[in-house]
Amino acid sequence: MRVSPVEGFDPPALGEPYLLTPGPLTTSYAVKQAMLRDWGSWDGDFRAMTADLRRRLLALIGDTKSEYDCVPIQGSGSFCVEAMLGSFVPKDSKVLVLANGAYGLRAAQTMQYLGRAFTLIDKGDYLPPRGDEVGAALDADPAITHVLAIHCETSSGILNPVAEISEAVYARGRKLLVDSMSAFGAIPLEVGKIRYEAMVSSANKCIEGVPGFGFVIARKSELEKAKGNSHSLSLDIHAQWAAMEKTGQWRFTPPTHVVAAFLEALRMHEAEGGVAARGARYMKNRNVMVEGMRALGFETLLSDRWLSPIIVTFFCPSDGNFVFEHFYELMKGKGFIIYPGKLTVVDSFRVGCIGRMDEHVMRRVVEAARQSLAEMGVADAAPPQAALAERAKLAA
Numbered sequence: 001m002r003v004s005p006v007e008g009f010d011p012p013a014l015g016e017p018y019l020l021t022p023g024p025l026t027t028s029y030a031v032k033q034a035m036l037r038d039w040g041s042w043d044g045d046f047r048a049m050t051a052d053l054r055r056r057l058l059a060l061i062g063d064t065k066s067e068y069d070c071v072p073i074q075g076s077g078s079f080c081v082e083a084m085l086g087s088f089v090p091k092d093s094k095v096l097v098l099a100n101g102a103y104g105l106r107a108a109q110t111m112q113y114l115g116r117a118f119t120l121i122d123k124g125d126y127l128p129p130r131g132d133e134v135g136a137a138l139d140a141d142p143a144i145t146h147v148l149a150i151h152c153e154t155s156s157g158i159l160n161p162v163a164e165i166s167e168a169v170y171a172r173g174r175k176l177l178v179d180s181m182s183a184f185g186a187i188p189l190e191v192g193k194i195r196y197e198a199m200v201s202s203a204n205k206c207i208e209g210v211p212g213f214g215f216v217i218a219r220k221s222e223l224e225k226a227k228g229n230s231h232s233l234s235l236d237i238h239a240q241w242a243a244m245e246k247t248g249q250w251r252f253t254p255p256t257h258v259v260a261a262f263l264e265a266l267r268m269h270e271a272e273g274g275v276a277a278r279g280a281r282y283m284k285n286r287n288v289m290v291e292g293m294r295a296l297g298f299e300t301l302l303s304d305r306w307l308s309p310i311i312v313t314f315f316c317p318s319d320g321n322f323v324f325e326h327f328y329e330l331m332k333g334k335g336f337i338i339y340p341g342k343l344t345v346v347d348s349f350r351v352g353c354i355g356r357m358d359e360h361v362m363r364r365v366v367e368a369a370r371q372s373l374a375e376m377g378v379a380d381a382a383p384p385q386a387a388l389a390e391r392a393k394l395a396a
């Protein structure tokens with residue numbers, strides 16, 4: 001089905017469906033068009049693009065004292081998380097990994113691969129790690145030097161309380177590393193307000209670029225100290241930083257078209273009004289979509305307090321006629337790609353709020369869900385009692 005244009009936002013090209021997913025996501029024509037030119041990776045024009053990209057990303061963290069620098073890294077987001085852990089955590093250090101979903105657990109698995117000491121607070125599918133328990137874990141284990149927090153745990157959509165975690169970490173003289181993959185660019189992470197040593201994100205999330213690289217923003221003093229730490233040649237952030245500072249080039253083949261697209265996405269981000277405006281659009285997307293879905297009887301996994309404006313988890317309805325795969329295909333036929341859930345206890349699905357779309361699109365998403373339920377013969381989208389009991393744990 002061809003989705004017609006909405007005010008101010010071009011629809012996906014050639015009748016493609018909107019991606020209601022946490023990245024890759026729906027991008028603008030301008031971003032796609034920016035990929036129609038080839039660039040020489042050694043050429044001065046491309047080096048200027050790399051410098052511009054680094055400058056623009058740094059501007060988003062409000063680093064008024066010039067204490068931080070930005071280092072892009074080829075690959076997907078997981079490559080950057082691995083690069084951050086391998087480069088900033090010395091081989092004889094120990095990391096406290098805060099997990100409440102798939103990405104925290106993946107960070108712990110990365111530590112296992114690195115063969116470096118770590119300990120885990122695993123809160124299950126979606127309970128937030130709180131400052132007081134982080135403080136207690138640090139008090140109990142003086143060997144811990146670093147804490148790794150996930151900003152938005154994309155597997156449930158929970159926005160973790162990084163500010164209180166940061167306070168607990170620095171009150172005990174330890175260091176914080178943040179995986180802000182799905183939050184950066186829409187949720188503030190200003191260094192004047194939240195203290196951290198390094199954070200990572202990637203091109204295909206809230207800046208609305210296409211996949212192909214990620215980036216680390218780190219305190220320069222940590223970048224300097226990172227020399228010789230890395231387990232990996234290609235994921236050595238210090239080496240990438242040192243080479244970029246010296247030559248303006250990426251060490252190994254850069255994803256030139258992706259960089260060009262990302263620069264266009266950064267210009268559009270700025271034109272929209274930066275982090276505040278991007279976050280406000282996503283929040284509006286979420287509010288319109290959640291309100292509409294609740295009116296159909298759907299229930300969110302999380303209470304409003306923990307809902308991020310990035311992606312929302314809904315329980316699958318208990319009605320026997322509801323089959324997620326069928327619902328997915330019906331939604332796709334109406335122009336919207338949704339996302340399966342990642343909870344272990346109850347069935348769920350997710351709807352992303354990020355990408356090149358606005359509240360008008362979200363109203364259509366709700367209407368598509370209403371029609372899809374009717375076509376499946378689902379009279380009521382209410383979840384099973386077990387799901388509500390599970391949710392009650394969060395409130396406890």
Ligand SMILES: Cc1ncc(COP(=O)(O)O)c(C=O)c1O
Binds near residue numbers: 022078081155
């Ligand atoms: C919080 C978080 N961390 C890490 C990743 C891994 O990124 P990738 O799938 O690009 O490797 C993701 C992906 O969505 C994420 O949301």
